[in-house]
Amino acid sequence: MPAQTLAAQPGRWLWTCREGFESHLFEELLWADATPRLLGPALLESERRPDVTPAFARAAEKVIATWAPAGGAQVPVEDILDALSGLPTHVPWVLRAFTPDSERGNTQAGRAEALEAAVRAALPSHRLLEEDHRARDAGALLVGLCVAPDGVLVAGAVSAREALSLAPGGRRRMKRAGESPSRAAMKLEEALDGLAHEPGRGDLCVDLGAAPGGWTQRLVARGARVVAVDPARLMPELTKNPRVQHVQQSAFAYAPEEPADWLFCDMAWRPQEVAQLLAKWGRRRWARNLVANIKLPMKDKNPLLLRVRQILVDDGGWEGLTVRQLYHDRDEVTVTAHRMR
Incomplete structure (x- = not known):
């Protein structure tokens, strides 16, 4: 320096x-x-x-x-x-x-x-x-x-x-809503802020690794229907919401009953395994749009991101891929992409 x-x-x-x-x-x-x-x-x-x-x-x-x-x-x-x-x-x-x-x-x-x-x-x-x-x-x-x-x-x-x-x-500083459980909600808002279109009323969203519900909460506030996938519990107000379906199951084992408009994922898991999971959703055309957070290792961050890009594009068929470390990201990056049905 x-x-x-x-x-x-x-x-x-x-x-x-x-x-x-x-x-x-x-x-x-x-x-x-x-x-x-x-x-x-x-x-x-x-x-x-x-x-x-x-x-x-x-x-x-x-x-x-x-x-x-x-x-x-x-x-x-x-x-x-x-x-x-x-x-x-x-x-x-x-x-x-x-x-x-x-x-x-x-x-x-x-x-x-x-x-x-x-x-x-x-x-x-x-x-x-x-x-x-x-x-x-x-x-x-x-x-x-x-x-x-x-x-x-x-x-x-x-x-x-x-x-x-x-x-x-x-530096896109997002306001933290008083009811939001964590910084996760601001990460999602910043990611959506940069997209050409956002999830809206009636859209079907799948939130992998949803607990405690920061992303699900923001999606429901936009009028979307959300399938929240996580073995752990959600916030009580979300479990009572008629537009939230909580599937208490591992994200890696879950298969949707119908294709989703949006796939969201913010899991503290090994990045290549998360990328392979997201690639499966793209390959099987289970979702049209993707917003995900990938956690980064302590070392070799750039080679890992090259591998993540390759998995998502070559194995998953995701198009228009962006990989960015946003303002509210820490040791992580935000991925966005879409897939034509």
């Missing part, structure tokens, strides 16, 4: 990740011949953006300009506006300042907030799109200001339609 944050190079790609996982993202970029460089905790850059999205990347943007003034002096707003002047103006912008998701990076939150406010005030109001959730439909440009430790500031941009995340720096 560099002793101080390094300045990114214009024309290259800036990547954010979870602190402690820089080496895994570096390895993915290296395998893709993207010529990566470690800039500091939770920050990397690469010569190009790989065709396959790295699992450990939260966000990526193309670097426009970088500043590293001596003594951490504040960068004049005029200099930032000058750097942004070459960006297209025929599409709306979503402007966000963010910090790296690291212990030192988080100390720059106040600086980032003040900088964003100053740049916003200097830009024509009609250029900015305030409803971030409309960014992809509007063909907006995400304009990021990465406020890093040691006075480093990086300006970058990426089309919303090509962005890994619409959240600043890829």
Whole structure:
């Protein structure tokens, strides 16, 4: 790790990740011949953006300009506006300042907030799109200001339609519902937030390894019917819900009575065995959509994920596969895919 944050190079790609996982993202970029460089905790850059999205990347943007003034002096707003002047103006912008998701990076939150406010005030109001959730439909440009430790500031941009995340720096913080039993519910909400469509009223969902019911609870709240598969007990309010069928059986032994619209899985089990189980569901066309959480080993995370991808695609026939470590994930990744019937 560099002793101080390094300045990114214009024309290259800036990547954010979870602190402690820089080496895994570096390895993915290296395998893709993207010529990566470690800039500091939770920050990397690469010569190009790989065709396959790295699992450990939260966000990526193309670097426009970088500043590293001596003594951490504040960068004049005029200099930032000058750097942004070459960006297209025929599409709306979503402007966000963010910090790296690291212990030192988080100390720059106040600086980032003040900088964003100053740049916003200097830009024509009609250029900015305030409803971030409309960014992809509007063909907006995400304009990021990465406020890093040691006075480093990086300006970058990426089309919303090509962005890994619409959240600043890829940190999609989901609100924890008061009745939710665990962090699991927020993991599911973040995973669904990035999909083109979500489970809705009347959809049949199967939740493998459901207990105590965090994911089942959120699915029922969306109006879905849920078959919750787990030998352990669910929360009492779920067992009384007419749209929840609790099957007290091992997920590995369970076979559905009818094909499901959605398959969900969040089990603390060996990753290759979980991948093989999910591949069986795809191969037998038991579900059309997949959202699953894969726990990661202490070592050899990247080779394991390559094997998981191979199992799900080659053995399971799942299409449109994404493998991402989301903000609410820890030593795990979230997998999404679909299968045509």
